[in-house]
Amino acid sequence: MTAADSAIAARPKVTLIALFSLAFLGGAAVGAVMMRSYAFREAHHAIIYKERKEDTLARWREKLQLTDDQAAQIGLILDDFNKYYDNVLAEGHERIVQVLNPEQRKKFEQMVSQRN
Numbered sequence: 231m232t233a234a235d236s237a238i239a240a241r242p243k244v245t246l247i248a249l250f251s252l253a254f255l256g257g258a259a260v261g262a263v264m265m266r267s268y269a270f271r272e273a274h275h276a277i278i279y280k281e282r283k284e285d286t287l288a289r290w291r292e293k294l295q296l297t298d299d300q301a302a303q304i305g306l307i308l309d310d311f312n313k314y315y316d317n318v319l320a321e322g323h324e325r326i327v328q329v330l331n332p333e334q335r336k337k338f339e340q341m342v343s344q345r346n
Contacts, residue, residue, distance in 0.1 A: 283308050
């Protein structure tokens, strides 16, 4: 046993605290990266949805000769539909993941992330 090994063995509490600290900091770093990725994806989705909604409303306003009141009401309906659709997708995703084994889940998550 070397001097360094005996010093570590002599202070197990310090070593244990250091290992837990490293694990905690590593987990915090991974969590931060994942949250940033999620926030970016959600912001991107919101921007794309807003552009599609505005384009759709503009096209319908012209073709259907909608009044401002009708366009506002249809905009709210499209917002509701988008929320409903997001919920259906999330629920479907969770139900699929529950059926898969861990290896399949990993592949499925990769497939989903490549789609977006």
